[in-house]
Structure formats: C-alpha cells, structure tokens
Amino acid sequence: MTPELMKLENISFAYETSPVLENLSVAIQEQDFIGLIGPNGSGKSTLLKIMGGILESDSGSIQFKESPISKINKKLFAQSVSWIPQDHPMVFPFKVSEIVLMGRHPYLSPLSFESSEDFEISRRAMETTMTSQFADRYFNEISGGEKQRVMIASALAQNPEMMLLDEPTAALDLKYQVQILKILKDLNTAHKMTLILAMHDLNLASKFCNRLILLDAGKIVRDGSPQQVLEKDILEQVYDVEVDLDYKDGSIRVHPAIRN
C-alpha cells in the first residue's frame, strides 16, 4: 500500500445556504491518477478547490502528509499542490513565458526577481508541455489547447507533488484532449506526479485514469477502478439517462442510449 498523500474527512461545504458537499471522506494515495466524475453541479470543482486550499470547508478536516492544511503555510503548500482552473480569462497582456514564471511565486520572496534557476525550471516545464515555441507570444493570442498546456507548464513550474485540474479537456477538440491527457499520463508515470482531474468524458477518464471517483449531489457514490465505478445501473441512476456499456481492449466505453 502506497502512503496517503492527502486525506479528507467528513468534509462539508455550502455556498451561502445551498450545500455542495456533504460529509465527504476520501484518501488520495501517492501517484494516483484520479478522474473525478459526476453530473454538472455534483461538486467536482468545489472539491478540487477545497483540496487545493482555495476554499475552506465548513466542517471536517483535510490533511496533507499528515498535517492539517490549515496549519501549513500557504506558500509551502503551493510548493506541493498546484491547481489549474477550467478556463483562463486574461485581462492584461501577459506573455506565455511570464505566465509560466508565475508558477515560481511560492519560491520567491517579496521584491525579488526570478533567478536563473527559476528560468531553467520554467524552460523545462515548457519543454514537457511542448509550449516552448510560443514562449514570447501573448497568452491571449494562443488557442484554447495551447492555453491549457501553458497553464499546465505554469503549474509544473511550481514543482508540485500533486496537481488538481478542473476539466482540463472540456473546451478542446479531440486531438488536444488526447494530447493533454498524454502529457498528464507521462507526468504521472515518469515523474510520479499525483493527479486529480475533474472530467466529463467518461471514456477518456476510463482510458487514462487508474481510479475514478463518482460524485453525485456532493457525495461520493463510487470510488475505485474504472471497472468498479462504471456500471450501468449506477451511471443511469446518477446521470439520469439510459446508457450502454461496451468493452474493448480492456477499457470500458459508455454511450448514452439514444432511442427514438
């Protein structure tokens, strides 16, 4: 059994009065590649933000490497865990290289500039994500798939052990979806990165993730391997639609059953 990296116990969270997460407990192991699935509004994004220390839960506890994250210095925590939002509205004309360098923030003290080491780490992060060629372009002028890779590069520059990604493939075409997931899979296997992805595409999730967590109305309904989680009955119940499942090359594919 690999050691636990993060442990959530009895987490509840509400925006104003509407509850989003209810009494949720889960443990994340090192080098997990987790797909967080579930219908819209099931609490995936909120759960990621709580794991990333961006939102504070109303009750319950979160431990990172056995210390409560509320006790960990924010910058130190950011050296271990990074988070990537779903979309990236950018008001100001930052260049791609500047965005990637911002990932070094948790390592820098006030009034200081990035050192050559920071530049080197950012350069490698751009290489890993195949973004070096547009380092000098404006972030707002590159495509959606390129933006997503740049954000992954920036998160990589944080040198984290764990990355949380909110629907990293949602707005991308097929080619970029696969490209992003391959980059992430490589980080997971070659760099032992722990990854948690909120996802809508169950087929890609079952193909790339070794563990799926199915959320419904703020509760975990299933947690396990894709084979354990993707079952006809439970999916139909959670998504409120009839589905067909088929199996090919050891992975499961889910189709909404459209009958006229």
Place this chain on the structure above:
Amino acid sequence: MNSRSYVMTLSLFFLLFIITLGVTPLIGSSKISLARAFSDSLDISKNVDANILFQVRLPRILLGALTGAALSVAGAIFQALLRNDLAAPFTLGVSSGAALGAVIAIALSLNFSLLGIPVVSLFSFLGALGAILLVFSLVRTRHGEFPTGVLLLAGVTANFFFAAMVMFIHYLSDFSQSFRIIRWLMGGLDITDYKTVLSISPMVFLGIFILMFVSRDLNLISTGVHSASSRGVNVSKIQKIGFITASLITGTVVATCGPIGFVGLIVPHTVRLFVGPDLRILIPASMLFGASFLVACDTLARTILAPTEIPVGIITAMIGGPFFVWLLKRKKQA
C-alpha cells in the same frame, strides 16, 4: 523579467522625468533667466527670477509630480485588483469619494492635524476607501469577477452620489467656506509651497513602496483570484493591502489638489503599452511617467491662456475623455 532590462527601462523613464523637471520650470507666462535666477549680485528678496523659479514654479512642479505619481500608481493597482483596465480612481468614484471626505472636513472647518496628518487628508482617505469598498462589494460576482459594464455603472453611480453630497454640503456652507470648496473642487496645483510638498511626500512614497512589496502577489491576482490563491498568495490580505494603500495615496493627493481626473486611467495604460502588465515594473514606470505627465499638463494649464491660468483638471479631462472613449471602443471590438 531579468534585472538588466528592468534597470534599462526604468532608466529611460527616469530620464524623461528628469528632463521634464529640468525644462518645465523655465516655461511660463513671465520669462525668467536662469543666469539672473542664480546670480548672487542681487539680494534673494529682490531677485524676481529666483523668486518665480524657487517660490512659485518649483513647489508647484514638485506637487504636480507627486500627485501625478500617486494617481497613476493608484490607477495601476485598482486595474490589477479589479482585473479591469478601465478602473481608475476617477472612473471608480474613488476621487469623488475622497472629494466628499475633504469637503466635509473643509465645511466643518477642521483645519488641524492629527499625529502630523491634516484632518482634511484623513477624511479624504476615508472617503476614498469608502468609495472603493462600495464599488468592490457592489460589482464583484460570485466567481470573483468584475464585469466592465457593471463596474462603470457602479463608478458613475458613486460619482453622482458623492457629487450630490458635495453639492448639499456646499449649499449649506457659508460664503467663505463655499469659496474654499469651489476653488478646491476645481482641482489645481497652484496654491502651494514646499511645506505642502513635504507633508504629503512621506505618505505617497510609503504607499508606493508597500505596493512594490506586494507587486508580484498583485500580478497573480490580476490573472485571477483562485489561481493566485493556488500559487500561495493570501488573496484577501493582499486585496486589503492594495485597496487601503491605493486609497491612502489617492486620498492624500486629492486632499491637497482636489479631484484631478483621468491621470490614473491614461498613465498606466500608456505605460503598459511599453513595459507590459508586470506590476514590478509597471508601478515604478507609472510613477515616473505619471509625474512627468501631470507636470507637463500643468505647464500647459499655466501657459495656454497666459496670463490666465486654468485648473490642470481641465487639461487632463480634455485628454482623458477622448482617451476613455477610444479604450471603450477598442474593448468593444476585442
């Protein structure tokens, strides 16, 4: 950013500032000669050139530089914090909030200082802070965004409201207070001396230093509060520091010069075109360029209808109005 290009770029802005400081004192409705001003054959009290240069023009220019620097830096900070490049002390209603604070203090004849800070400045700062907090809480969406339309509407509303309050107080004031209020509301750098310049400099410089200290955190906030938080920025703390400090420097200069519009909008925009949006360089570059810009505008105000001088606020508004329209149009196209 590497430190060499940083120093190079700032040196250019510094050079521009020095040239402005060197040239503008020589321009004015009465011609002065440097040779006579510095000649020691005359007693200083009889040396007209020296008096005009050192007692009239120079303090006014220094006050203009400080005011321009403060308003420009405040503009850059508000734009970053609200993630909207149309935010500025004037468009957000912060200047008129500061004006209301100052007018209340003037109307109540609070002409004394607390701990070395004039009460007028203190009221002005509170007015500025109140205005920005009002706009911030009114406009922020659940996702922490500040949509342009709502932001400008809130700014306009705040401006109308504060202007109405100012008129109300003005209406109730007696004749001499009323004159003081009107004179001050026009915005101007003309009635000044070294004492005034010295009394507001520490606040302005301290404020700019604090903002430099958190400039990288502010960069991250300008790209989004949640991602800033995930990079280890204590967002609510930095927002508080940013809003309070920018209001403080705005309130400080508005208390002295009245509301001078559009500087905080024009300058950060123009500077951003040259140095990019990184606040580590945008803050000092806006400070230097803003200082030069307002001094240049004031020189125009002193000379364009010479010997009549017009308030510098009229010049900045005449440049700023069309500039704002251009920005809006560009934003619409984007």
